[in-house]
Amino acid sequence: MGLDHAATKPHEALSALLADEMQAVNALITERMASKHAPRIPEVTAHLVGAGGKRLRPMLTLAAAKLCGYDGPYHLHLAATVEFIHTATLLHDDVVDESAQRRGRPTANLLWDNKSSVLVGDYLFSRSFQLMVETGSLRVLDILANASATIAEGEVLQLTAAQDLKTDESIYLQVVRGKTAALFSAATEVGGVIAKADEAHVKALFDYGDALGISFQIVDDLLDYQGDAKATGKNVGDDFRERKLTLPVIKAVAKADGEERAFWQRTIEKGKQVDGDLDHALDLLNRHGALEETRDDAVAWAEKAKAALAPLPDHEIKTLLIDLADYVVARVN
Amino acid sequence: MGLDHAATKPHEALSALLADEMQAVNALITERMASKHAPRIPEVTAHLVGAGGKRLRPMLTLAAAKLCGYDGPYHLHLAATVEFIHTATLLHDDVVDESAQRRGRPTANLLWDNKSSVLVGDYLFSRSFQLMVETGSLRVLDILANASATIAEGEVLQLTAAQDLKTDESIYLQVVRGKTAALFSAATEVGGVIAKADEAHVKALFDYGDALGISFQIVDDLLDYQGDAKATGKNVGDDFRERKLTLPVIKAVAKADGEERAFWQRTIEKGKQVDGDLDHALDLLNRHGALEETRDDAVAWAEKAKAALAPLPDHEIKTLLIDLADYVVARVN
Numbered sequence: 077m078g079l080d081h082a083a084t085k086p087h088e089a090l091s092a093l094l095a096d097e098m099q100a101v102n103a104l105i106t107e108r109m110a111s112k113h114a115p116r117i118p119e120v121t122a123h124l125v126g127a128g129g130k131r132l133r134p135m136l137t138l139a140a141a142k143l144c145g146y147d148g149p150y151h152l153h154l155a156a157t158v159e160f161i162h163t164a165t166l167l168h169d170d171v172v173d174e175s176a177q178r179r180g181r182p183t184a185n186l187l188w189d190n191k192s193s194v195l196v197g198d199y200l201f202s203r204s205f206q207l208m209v210e211t212g213s214l215r216v217l218d219i220l221a222n223a224s225a226t227i228a229e230g231e232v233l234q235l236t237a238a239q240d241l242k243t244d245e246s247i248y249l250q251v252v253r254g255k256t257a258a259l260f261s262a263a264t265e266v267g268g269v270i271a272k273a274d275e276a277h278v279k280a281l282f283d284y285g286d287a288l289g290i291s292f293q294i295v296d297d298l299l300d301y302q303g304d305a306k307a308t309g310k311n312v313g314d315d316f317r318e319r320k321l322t323l324p325v326i327k328a329v330a331k332a333d334g335e336e337r338a339f340w341q342r343t344i345e346k347g348k349q350v351d352g353d354l355d356h357a358l359d360l361l362n363r364h365g366a367l368e369e370t371r372d373d374a375v376a377w378a379e380k381a382k383a384a385l386a387p388l389p390d391h392e393i394k395t396l397l398i399d400l401a402d403y404v405v406a407r408v409n
Numbered sequence: 410m411g412l413d414h415a416a417t418k419p420h421e422a423l424s425a426l427l428a429d430e431m432q433a434v435n436a437l438i439t440e441r442m443a444s445k446h447a448p449r450i451p452e453v454t455a456h457l458v459g460a461g462g463k464r465l466r467p468m469l470t471l472a473a474a475k476l477c478g479y480d481g482p483y484h485l486h487l488a489a490t491v492e493f494i495h496t497a498t499l500l501h502d503d504v505v506d507e508s509a510q511r512r513g514r515p516t517a518n519l520l521w522d523n524k525s526s527v528l529v530g531d532y533l534f535s536r537s538f539q540l541m542v543e544t545g546s547l548r549v550l551d552i553l554a555n556a557s558a559t560i561a562e563g564e565v566l567q568l569t570a571a572q573d574l575k576t577d578e579s580i581y582l583q584v585v586r587g588k589t590a591a592l593f594s595a596a597t598e599v600g601g602v603i604a605k606a607d608e609a610h611v612k613a614l615f616d617y618g619d620a621l622g623i624s625f626q627i628v629d630d631l632l633d634y635q636g637d638a639k640a641t642g643k644n645v646g647d648d649f650r651e652r653k654l655t656l657p658v659i660k661a662v663a664k665a666d667g668e669e670r671a672f673w674q675r676t677i678e679k680g681k682q683v684d685g686d687l688d689h690a691l692d693l694l695n696r697h698g699a700l701e702e703t704r705d706d707a708v709a710w711a712e713k714a715k716a717a718l719a720p721l722p723d724h725e726i727k728t729l730l731i732d733l734a735d736y737v738v739a740r741v742n
Binding site: 111113114115116117168171172190191192194195196198199201202203205206209212214217218221222224225227228229230231232233235236250 | 444446447448449450501504505523524525527528529531532534535536538539542545547550551553554555557558560561562563564565566568569583
């Protein structure tokens, strides 16, 4: 399956390059999402599978394994594993956030109920666990167990940190590692580990995934304040209305005078928002250069991701992974 | 640490016999429930640990390992693992059931919120996963991954089956294996596996845990219709009011005439209950001998549990495990 050179977006080029494996992963996902006994499970999972998504995380695992010359079958299991963990996390997140929409469609908790989202999420976690046990690699299991703990801890941390003005950039980074980067870095690392790559290459893949994930999440948080709703599927100011303290606001709070601090306390900590507050928030973000600084941070993490790949040999996939890091920040540059 | 012969209840006698190991497991649980970064986690977990509970499942793992002559350290990890899986399941169950009380205390979802219960449950699942990876036994991981999937599938099945009069005894058994027996049988099986016991002994331990867990759950469902609230912590008729189709009702529905069927459809399927319905339900259960038959089933499963142990050598622990099966059904006999 050749690379389609008309595809300009690097994840599309990767997807084309890995098309056969991506198809095998999709088949494995469909097979393992089924349930003989509980008809509610295929209902909910079919809704999620139907919604698509870019399958970025499983693609990273396949790319890492291929870049390291792997020729066995287990990168498929690992790719399905990370997608299951991701999907389970989304199901639980939508319960936690009381979301009504995901990828432009009603969420499972809205279509069925919170119970189904909690329990089908648990089911997907346990199915991901079975898939990774099949690889027979204790090291892979260790990596994914640690990633799962980091994800859950980051999610709990976010519960209390998101509405607390004392949350600083280092706490934000912990939350971001939990909600996004831990699964990105596990996805790339296990690709290297299953291929029995050199330790230096495994570390390079971990560092790439970690930095790419952080950059990806910072961009997401930035787009919430300056995005184009049609392109992002999010409305400007969703995080502000949901009182989520993300990097742009953390930067503005750090430079706030007394009056500005009182504004953030009222709107984020106490959640008492009135008409015009979002405009004022945007004004404060611009006044302190918080959006520009956030963009600079995202670019710096993307550069770190690219630099991390240096130890790896030249390869078409390496080039596309570098392009992917650039593409992540191109959305805001 | 000698066995206290004044302790007449077999789980208390087991607990005394395994006192040193139980203490080590409790220390491990406390250590691994902590979280450096997310203060909400120790708050919620301290509430759960403080509530105690009999720690029956970890005790079964320790007992099985000791019965098979294990002298390594990893039965402690496995015992903590099964308790974490159990606790995570309780946290998610309370969200699903919208429960306000557990073990006579307010539930975590009431004291904090559903979000915390979902995410701290996820955290405990991931911590259990780390603990079992530390044992280095792929077979143990395989057993626990399969048990997790059976648990989650059983919970989802219960969502749809519990209010559907078409649910028969075989579906009920699947739900019971999911909500109770899968973790009991995994708890005893991994104790044998970590001790590298003969296959016949491992199978005996699995069969014992499976039958004990089924007996335990049937008794629980029976007590809901004829229990003493003080002894069980449940009010008579909770399952009826919550429209949960359990074994006594399944048996009564199977023998229902047209009018009785309409009664069950109204009260369980449609949930339209009025004063006096519980008394009428009890009357129907008695009229068809449903409570007696349910008790007979519980006793038959306890006998099956005892018989399963036959291949294992004579041992103080084997005797106590046999006593435990008798004790489970003594609550209703």
